[in-house]
Amino acid sequence: MNIVDPNLHVDRESRITLGVLRGVGLGPGDPELMTLRAARQVSEAKIVAYFSKRGKPSHARAIAARFIAKDCAELPLTYPLTTEIPFDHPDYVAALAAFYEESAERLALHLSLGRDVALLCEGDPMLYGSFMHLQTRLSSRFSVEVCAGVSGMSGCFASARQPMTWGDDVLTVIPATLPREALAMRLAATDAAVVMKLGGNLGKLRLALQDAKLTERAIYVERGTMADEKIMRLTDKRDDDAPYFALVLVPGDGRRP
Ligand SMILES: C[S@@+](CC[C@H](N)C(=O)[O-])C[C@H]1O[C@@H](n2cnc3c(N)ncnc32)[C@H](O)[C@@H]1O
Incomplete structure (x- = not known):
């Protein structure tokens, strides 16, 4: 403080x-x-x-x-x-x-x-x-x-028109610089996630998302809210090139009426 x-x-x-x-x-x-x-x-x-x-x-x-x-x-x-x-x-x-x-x-x-x-x-x-x-x-x-x-992640969720969290969903913010096993463990243990600092880590993150069975829910956002933003399902992204301003969202899908 x-x-x-x-x-x-x-x-x-x-x-x-x-x-x-x-x-x-x-x-x-x-x-x-x-x-x-x-x-x-x-x-x-x-x-x-x-x-x-x-x-x-x-x-x-x-x-x-x-x-x-x-x-x-x-x-x-x-x-x-x-x-x-x-x-x-x-x-x-x-x-x-x-x-x-x-x-x-x-x-x-x-x-x-x-x-x-x-x-x-x-x-x-x-x-x-x-x-x-x-x-x-x-x-x-x-x-x-x-x-x-x-925050960048707030802007990206809004640009992608995706919910961060519903009801009692737990949101986890994860740096992609962690090792694959740690990424997979954090992803598997959460309801919703933001993976930041993609840089050269997208290939590793894809493997961790597979391990956590979350590949289908992952959304890639590059330069969110900027004039040249790119938003797509991660499965639609063909390469593992990601600039500094890129992250992956796993939107919440939890309890709701
Ligand atoms: C060092 S962190 C700084 C985060 C910043 N303080 C914030 O509140 O968003 C930089 C990371 O934030 C993410 N990021 C921030 N803004 C972004 C944006 N507009 N689009 C995509 N990713 C963004 C990227 O993952 C990037 O590698």
């Missing part, structure tokens, strides 16, 4: 009022699914920061673009290249930890001078969000606010 210490607002030595870090949830991709608060916070921001992959435009920035003021300063936080290293390898963990540390200090520089920073976040900041890595590093020194956003 980010329990705000009232003394956090002022730097005791310089007496400068410290800046506030805002994690701004921007929704699943369609800018019309931004909240009123997110639109206001982005419009009022003098500094926006956002994560991006090397050589690629920031997706969060693209969602919020129409609200970013002309004179707003931008702080891109570019992930280090780690594609050749498995995500559980110590080198990967160390590279990411160093990156988050450095990013936090870049923001701290502005916050300590009394400048607020809006960190643009896809979906909801607290659902597998990179924002959380900066919040944990900065919340003992600065005030942190979080603006909830419509």
Whole structure:
């Protein structure tokens, strides 16, 4: 919990009022699914920061673009290249930890001078969000606010016009990065599911869905709510190529009158 210490607002030595870090949830991709608060916070921001992959435009920035003021300063936080290293390898963990540390200090520089920073976040900041890595590093020194956003999975269920849950259905949110056996076990034990972070994991996920006898119910959503979204039954998808913004839904099918 980010329990705000009232003394956090002022730097005791310089007496400068410290800046506030805002994690701004921007929704699943369609800018019309931004909240009123997110639109206001982005419009009022003098500094926006956002994560991006090397050589690629920031997706969060693209969602919020129409609200970013002309004179707003931008702080891109570019992930280090780690594609050749498995995500559980110590080198990967160390590279990411160093990156988050450095990013936090870049923001701290502005916050300590009394400048607020809006960190643009896809979906909801607290659902597998990179924002959380900066919040944990900065919340003992600065005030942190979080603006909830419509999550990617909410947007995808709505775009696919599929129910998440009925009655007493249990919904499980699962990262596709888990091993096949763990995926199958979680899928078999739930009534409804969202499998995120498909990336290069779709082939493995298909096998886990087969193990859990859920293949026929699975729906593939790519870039949900965006202009070029793709929605199809997973059985109709011929290849195992899935971009970063893709997930698989297993809609609830439970008790109802
Ligand atoms: C690191 S997580 C961040 C989730 C984000 N904070 C949220 O609330 O949705 C990124 C994963 O979310 C899923 N995702 C988010 N938005 C999506 C969208 N519009 N369409 C499809 N998948 C999406 C994908 O599975 C992607 O790999």
